[in-house]
Amino acid sequence: MKKKKGRTGRRRTRKRMEVSAVNQSCDIRYVQLRKWLKNRGFRESQLRAVHFPDTGRGLMTTHLLQPGDLIISLPESCLLTTDTVLESYLGNYIRRWCPPVSPMLALCTFLVTERYAGDRSLWKPYLDVLPSSYDCPVYWDPEIVTLLPEPVRQKAEQQRSIVQEFYSSHVLFFRSLQSLFRENPESILSYDAMRWAWCTVNTRTVYMKHAQRDCFSSEQDVYALAPFLDLLNHSPGVQVEAAFNDEIRRYEIRTKVQYRKYDQVFICYGPHDNHRLLLEYGFVAANNPHQSVYVTTGKCMLGLDFLPKKKTTRRVDLIKARDFKILKFSCTHFPQSLANAVKLC
Numbered sequence: 001m002k003k004k005k006g007r008t009g010r011r012r013t014r015k016r017m018e019v020s021a022v023n024q025s026c027d028i029r030y031v032q033l034r035k036w037l038k039n040r041g042f043r044e045s046q047l048r049a050v051h052f053p054d055t056g057r058g059l060m061t062t063h064l065l066q067p068g069d070l071i072i073s074l075p076e077s078c079l080l081t082t083d084t085v086l087e088s089y090l091g092n093y094i095r096r097w098c099p100p101v102s103p104m105l106a107l108c109t110f111l112v113t114e115r116y117a118g119d120r121s122l123w124k125p126y127l128d129v130l131p132s133s134y135d136c137p138v139y140w141d142p143e144i145v146t147l148l149p150e151p152v153r154q155k156a157e158q159q160r161s162i163v164q165e166f167y168s169s170h171v172l173f174f175r176s177l178q179s180l181f182r183e184n185p186e187s188i189l190s191y192d193a194m195r196w197a198w199c200t201v202n203t204r205t206v207y208m209k210h211a212q213r214d215c216f217s218s219e220q221d222v223y224a225l226a227p228f229l230d231l232l233n234h235s236p237g238v239q240v241e242a243a244f245n246d247e248i249r250r251y252e253i254r255t256k257v258q259y260r261k262y263d264q265v266f267i268c269y270g271p272h273d274n275h276r277l278l279l280e281y282g283f284v285a286a287n288n289p290h291q292s293v294y295v296t297t298g299k300c301m302l303g304l305d306f307l308p309k310k311k312t313t314r315r316v317d318l319i320k321a322r323d324f325k326i327l328k329f330s331c332t333h334f335p336q337s338l339a340n341a342v343k344l345c
């Protein structure tokens with residue numbers, strides 16, 4: 001039997017983890033980012049960008065944080081939203097375009113054109129620390145996607161089609177931006193560039209609801225890119241309070257759990273199972289309490305055949321009535337009798 005570690009053992013392990021985490025805050029890109037944030041009203045924070053061995057880049061606290069403490073407070077001027085896009089050189093193009101573009105398209109187009117602007121971009125310090133590619137299935141080789149188990153494979157393929165369609169259905173809008181560039185706009189707003197922007201918005205935005213505007217389609221406008229704050233990684237076990245504070249016009253996050261000095265600080269992206277985390281964010285979480293089991297209806301029906309009829313008739317009727325193709329069970333509530341029966345099928 002594996003021997004349990006004592007307090008000293010645990011402390012040594014923690015020390016080893018700390019040693020292998022690499023502080024990146026002296027890297028010129030983070031120095032520039034902090035300077036840029038400060039110029040936009042962000043006050044010095046106790047968070048530092050660090051590369052952690054288990055989660056990759058994240059934020060570490062240099063102070064003890066108690067439940068209720070503010071983790072970060074980012075002024076509105078640091079947030080990149082559709083307001084930013086409408087106030088930019090893209091604003092008039094968007095207002096004139098018919099049918100109206102979606103908030104997602106506006107943000108993605110802005111990200112790509114700003115990245116193309118390089119040193120001329122007001123958002124350069126932020127763009128410089130964004131990942132150059134992502135681990136979501138839309139970046140994977142199609143052969144790798146085919147290796148995924150059934151329900152998640154279908155969703156991964158759906159994601160690839162969504163991004164493909166997102167790009168190809170807006171080529172005319174990209175062409176309408178010709179007067180902004182010397183080159184052909186399609187070479188700048190290419191499929192690869194839009195895929196990068198789509199993943200940037202999908203994996204990094206915080207929820208911030210904006211009023212519906214006539215220049216945008218009816219899709220909800222709920223995105224805000226939040227520089228530096230978006231370096232916070234996900235842990236399914238933590239709780240935070242996160243929202244845009246309308247009174248002081250800042251996006252604030254408070255922790256509901258304690259962090260010791262030099263701990264990595266986490267937020268929770270939502271009660272997502274590992275399928276969803278893989279599809280939407282390109283990673284899976286260890287010890288995820290929201291983990292689920294997916295069973296095709298056919299297999300589940302076969303499994304139910306092994307169980308006493310009295311117990312299962314209502315469930316079978318429900319499955320048939322709703323025409324479910326795949327059933328999702330939370331791991332903690334997956335009935336053991338059904339698990340055994342499905343194993344037999």
Ligand SMILES: C[S@@+](CC[C@H](N)C(=O)[O-])C[C@H]1O[C@@H](n2cnc3c(N)ncnc32)[C@H](O)[C@@H]1O
Nearest residue numbers: 055056057203204230231232233234281282283
């Ligand atoms: C909002 S960003 C967080 C910062 C990100 N790690 C970075 O370097 O920019 C979300 C992305 O971080 C990564 N991530 C977040 N939580 C993670 C975790 N617990 N383990 C591994 N990767 C994680 C995933 O790639 C995810 O798409």
